Structure formats: structure tokens, C-alpha cells
Amino acid sequence: MKKPVVLILISIFLLPVIVRPAIASEIWLFAIFGLGANLLLGYTGLLSFGQATFFGSAAYVAGWLMKIQGVNAFLALVAGVGVGAASAAVVGYLCVQRSGLYFIMLTFALNQLFYFTAYQWTSVTGGEDGMPGVPRPAISGIDFKDPLVYYAFVSLLFLLSLYLMKRIVDSPLGKILQAIRENEVRAEAVGFNVPRFKLLAFVIGGAFSGLAGVLYAMLFGIVPLEAISFVFSGNVVFATLIGGSGSLYGPVIGSFVFIWLSESMSTVWARWPLLLGVAFVFVVLFLRGGVVEAWHKLSLKFSSGK
């Protein structure tokens, strides 16, 4: 096994010892979300500012299914993945027709559209108060009410997602997406249907976001309105960039840093988003390429110093 995988496995076992299982679970589910966002941002070169659309929609639908319809967790997860992929298909279909600033603004507009729909549709979503009382139903007798059991479940799904994403990225499809990132015109000229592949990246990313969304709803027992807001979209972009976009493990490291920092800061100081903003600015000004690149540079420095 390669080094990063070993490191991840070690951290999966160590993490619940260090932090509360809820935070540990949040780290890995956010990493799933980040993996999906990174397929767009890092591999295809599309800055979507609307990833929360898929995350939030899936969380709402799955939450509603489990709460009102009494559906079991497995079906809810499948439904969430489906909703994530479907909403991403719709949004993606519209967005891939534009590029640059227009693309960003379009993802933003559609995110706002979903946000305000959720905001107004209080009978289902609870509006500003969120949708409380999402249960954590058992799968084939395994009781997820125990936070550690649920943590194991989330970790397992995370490893599965990581494996899947690695397969996707290394597949011909992944190579085509990277070709689009590097030179869209050339990819088109070589004969690839660029919009179609962008859309595919959207759908796959949306499915990952959807999975993360359902896990999020089950973890906290509530779907807050923030889960579908553009700020949340910004967070996942940030987590991806902080770790390093365009590398498989970037968003994993990013979520790790992002969630850990924000969760530990939020208990200390209510105004922690201020520090988050400072961190954004700092990363952009001094640490472009994220932790992964900084690590590379650092290790280069050390090896040349010897």
C-alpha cells in the first residue's frame, strides 16, 4: 500500500481518540464532499460555486424520506446519491454552456435559487430553522445510534469514495477531464465532446456531494439551511484549495484541516469565521497550491539541504 493510504488509515483509527466522534465523522464526510468538488475544480478546471446545491438537496430529500416516510438508511443513502447526481445533472447541463466569470455567476445564481426555495418552503424544509429530527435508522441490525459505530460507517464510505474517485481519476475519463482543464480548445479539437464530459464531471461530483449530504443529515439529526447556502459552497472550495486542488488527497487533507480548525475554533470563539476569512486571504496570498504543494516544496528544501 502506498504511503498516503497508510496515513489515512492510521488517522481514521486515531482520530476518534483525539476528537469527539461527531467531529471525526464530519471530517470524513466533508472529505467525500471535497472529493466531488475537486473532480470539478481540480481535475476539470471548473470553479463551481454551487456545490452546496447538491449537498443540501440530497440532505433535505433523504432527511424527509427517513423522517416522514420512515425509509431505512441504506435506501436514503441511495436516494441521496441519486438526488445529488440528478440536481447536478440539471445545474450542470445549464452551467456548462458558459465559461469563465459567467460560469461562476451561473452556479452562484442556481445555488441561490435552491437556497431561497428551501428558505421559503417551510412546510417541508423548516425554512430558517432547518429540518430537525432526522433519524439515524439502522441497517440490517447495526445500530448507528452509537457515535463510534456511525463513525466507522462514515469512514468506510469515505474509503470507498476515495477508492472510487481514484479509479475515476486514473481512468480514461479522468484523463479527458484533465485534458479539458489544460486546454479546452485542444480537447475539443481532438474530438472530445467537451460539454458532455463537463456535465459528466458535474454528475459524478454531485453524486459524491449527495452522499456527503445524507451522511451530514444523519450525523447531526438536522438539515440546517446553511447546508444549501453559497457560503457552504465556498467552504468546500476553500477546503479543496487549502489541501491542494488537482491532487487526489488534496481535498482530504483540506477537509481535515478545515473541519478540525473550524470545529475547535467555534467552541472557543463565536466569531471564528473571522479567522476563517483571514485564513482564506492568507492561503490565496501566500500558499497557493495548498498544503500538498507546500509539503512538496518543504521536502524538496530538506532533501537538497542534506
Add this chain to the structure above:
Amino acid sequence: MLYALMGLGLSLITGILNIPNFAHGALFAVGAYLLATVAVAIGNFWIALLIAPIGVALLGLAIEYAGIRRLYAAGHDYQLLFTFGLALILSESIILIWGPIGYSHLPPDLLRGGMDLGFTMYPKYRLFVMVAAGLLVVATWLFLEKTRYGAIMRAGIENKEMVSLLGIDIQKLFTVAFALGAYLAGIAGALTAPIRGLNPGMGPDMLGIAFVVVALGGLGNLLGAIAAGLIIGVAQALVAAYWTEASTVVIYAVMAAILLVRPQGLFGIR
């Protein structure tokens, strides 16, 4: 009219600097809070109205100088992240300084109460805002259309390389454009304070609207931004009157539709 001011400022920034300024809403909020603070501190609304937007413009100047300047070559992702981070810093600072609870700020004595327009009573202050914002829009438009520097700015939107080839300091142009955009956001915020009161959520709300206006008017299309601001303002009021729940949803649906069908904006020619 206020929407037109916001849209004009944001359109200037997106048009000339080619940067999605997610801090525009926060600048708006800072303008409002500055006005309230200065007005209370020195007891004069008019001086505060003069000072507050200048403060925001200076803030914009500092932001451009310290950060955005280094990001022109970077991708949109980093520019966006930077302004997004700024927005977080500004809005959290607002909560830190002024507290999380919204409060109201009264218009000056001179403008309190209503005015009989013959067919209806209308609050004096709102009339004042309409006139003031209208004058500002006209002034900005005249500056951009009739002065030499305004012409350079418009040229900057059209073709940056050509402008810098002609020996014009494009860096300075960017700085001025950002400061001017910030000024417009600040004064829009300052004017809003006595109407809608102050609360930390006002920035993000306005940010969304400003982007809608810019999209509707066309990126970098200044006249379009003014017209779109008016249209959105009227449309929102109308939809809100007949179908309150949908007013915000409709606005973003319109924005998405415009971006899809006419990305050059309603009034774009290109």
C-alpha cells in the same frame, strides 16, 4: 435606485478588473454601519453621509493595494476565494464591533415624516434617497461618459492591453476603479441605513441582488447596470406585492435565465 448604485459599482469592478467581487455586499454593509456610527458620534447626518462612503472607498483602496493587486494573474478561483474571505472578515468584524443584533437608525429631522404628493403620501426620506441616488448615478455616468478619465475606464473594460499600450498606467486605473466601486457600494449602504436599519445579514442579501443586477445589465455594461437596477427594484416590489414568497426565488431564476439566454445582458450589443 439603490440597486442601480450597487450594480454600477460591481459592474465597474467586474468589468474592469475582471474579478468576481464577493466582498461587494460587505462593503455595502460597512457603509451603512459607518454612517450610523459617525452620525451618532458627531450628531450630524449630512457630514456622516459624506464621510462614510469615503471611508469605504479608502477601505477599497487598501484592499486593492494589499491583496487584489497580486491576484490579477491568478485564476478566478483564487480571486473569488480572496474576496469571499474578505467578505467573511468584514461581516464578522461588523458583528464584533457593532454586535449581532440589528438596530435602526433614524433619518435626520429634516427628512422625517411624509410628504403629500397629491395622489399619495410618501416618506420624505425615501424621496430623498431616490433623488440622491439618481443624482449619484447621473454623476457617475457623466464622469464615465464625459471626462477623459472616464473614457479611459471604459476603454479599460473594452481592451486592457490596448489601454496600457497607449501608455496609461493600467494598475492605477484598476485601483481607481476598485475604489470607485467601493465608494458606490458604501454610499448605497449609507443611504439604506435609515430605511432598512442595520443588521449583519444585510451584506450577503445585497451581494446576491448586486450580482443579479450585473448579470441583467451585462458584465461591464455600466448603462445596462443602471437600467437593470431599476428593473430589478421595480420587479421585486411588484412580485413581492402579489406573491411574497417567490420574490427572491424569481429574481435568481431571472438571473440564471439571462446568463443562459443573453449572457451579454439585456442591453448588451456584443
